[in-house]
Amino acid sequence: xxxxxxxxxxxxxxxxxxxxxxxxxxxxxxxxxxxxxxxxxxxxxxxxxxxxxxxxxxxxxxxxxxxxxxxxxxxxxxxxxxxxxxxxxxxxxxxxxxxxxxxxx
Numbered sequence: 001x002x003x004x005x006x007x008x009x010x011x012x013x014x015x016x017x018x019x020x021x022x023x024x025x026x027x028x029x030x031x032x033x034x035x036x037x038x039x040x041x042x043x044x045x046x047x048x049x050x051x052x053x054x055x056x057x058x059x060x061x062x063x064x065x066x067x068x069x070x071x072x073x074x075x076x077x078x079x080x081x082x083x084x085x086x087x088x089x090x091x092x093x094x095x096x097x098x099x100x101x102x103x104x105x
Contacts, residue, residue: 005079009072012086037074044070 013032017025031040047067054061065085072078 005083009079009083040070041074
């Protein structure tokens with residue numbers, strides 16, 4: 001039985017998958033399949049490690065979020081914090097857009 005945190009995380013990932021470019025959406029769809037677990041975990045670990053090397057060119061902190069999201073699919077203790085970050089991030093970006101629009105009227 002799928003737990004509630006995993007179901008909610010998958011709902012957010014479905015929405016994110018619809019908004020990213022086509023090639024990235026196809027890669028994410030393939031990585032999210034249960035049969036891709038043995039590829040998903042090393043890719044998630046690699047993205048997290050590369051994100052920690054954010055001071056180098058090309059690599060950056062942006063890699064942390066996708067890596068942690070991929071790992072959260074297989075590690076139950078990461079699901080709730082990642083879902084919380086997604087929700088907070090959406091709220092923060094919404095408030096930021098509203099402030100930007102109001103200041104540019």
